[in-house]
Amino acid sequence: DIQLTQSPSFLSASVGDRVTITCRASQGISSYLAWYQQKPGKAPKLLIYAASTLQSGVPSRFSGSGSGTEFTLTISSLQPEDFATYYCQQLNSYLYTFGQGTKLEIK
Amino acid sequence: EVQLVESGGGLVQPGGSLRLSCAASGFTFSSYDMHWVRQATGKGLEWVSAIGTAGDTYYPGSVKGRFTISRENAKNSLYLQMNSLRAGDTAVYYCARGVLDNSLDYWGQGTLVTVSS
Numbered sequence: 678d679i680q681l682t683q684s685p686s687f688l689s690a691s692v693g694d695r696v697t698i699t700c701r702a703s704q705g706i707s708s709y710l711a712w713y714q715q716k717p718g719k720a721p722k723l724l725i726y727a728a729s730t731l732q733s734g735v736p737s738r739f740s741g742s743g744s745g746t747e748f749t750l751t752i753s754s755l756q757p758e759d760f761a762t763y764y765c766q767q768l769n770s771y772l773y774t775f776g777q778g779t780k781l782e783i784k
Numbered sequence: 785e786v787q788l789v790e791s792g793g794g795l796v797q798p799g800g801s802l803r804l805s806c807a808a809s810g811f812t813f814s815s816y817d818m819h820w821v822r823q824a825t826g827k828g829l830e831w832v833s834a835i836g837t838a839g840d841t842y843y844p845g846s847v848k849g850r851f852t853i854s855r856e857n858a859k860n861s862l863y864l865q866m867n868s869l870r871a872g873d874t875a876v877y878y879c880a881r882g883v884l885d886n887s888l889d890y891w892g893q894g895t896l897v898t899v900s901s
Binding site for chain 1: 894
């Protein structure tokens with residue numbers, strides 16, 4: 678099974694900061710990776726698919742990059758509504774594993 | 785507007801069974817793969833199952849042989865039959881729509897399953 682490891686698991690940042698979250702796959706998955714945002718008590722929301730394509734309606738301060746085994750999600754200038762937990766998900770095989778999550782907190 | 789509404793969650797004893805439903809609206813249900821994803825309280829997301837448009841099904845090892853995903857296109861409905869339930873299956877269960885690359889673009893609000901004696 679393909680394992681995904683996100684780093685860091687916790688991130689403390691301030692409004693206006695640029696932050697980057699990394700997702701590493703245990704084997705190559707081409708660009709079959711998605712990023713989701715989840716706020717407490719809510720369902721996850723798709724942000725990025727195909728590693729770098731912004732989902733419709735998602736602000737352009739979110740961006741994704743990478744291929745193979747290393748991927749990043751970048752938020753260029755944190756807004757108050759961005760404090761949430763972020764998950765990556767691999768879509769390369771029919772075992773659609775998620776990363777363990779990165780909780781982004783206000784400093 | 786795309787909507788997914790789960791139902792059927794509740795309290796069940798270990799070893800028991802439960803059937804979850806997901807009512808879909810606002811899109812051509814038969815044209816999309818559908819998924820179930822679960823989340824234990826305070827934990828991360830775990831993919832549980834998927835069903836393709838042709839009825840092909842997929843499961844991780846943790847639920848294979850115990851859970852069965854199915855769909856009824858005429859009723860725009862997705863189901864998850866869960867048997868031999870364990871305490872570790874306690875979670876909020878979400879249904880979600882899969883798109884071209886299998887990312888999940890719409891999610892329901894979730895239904896809570898509690899397995900406890």
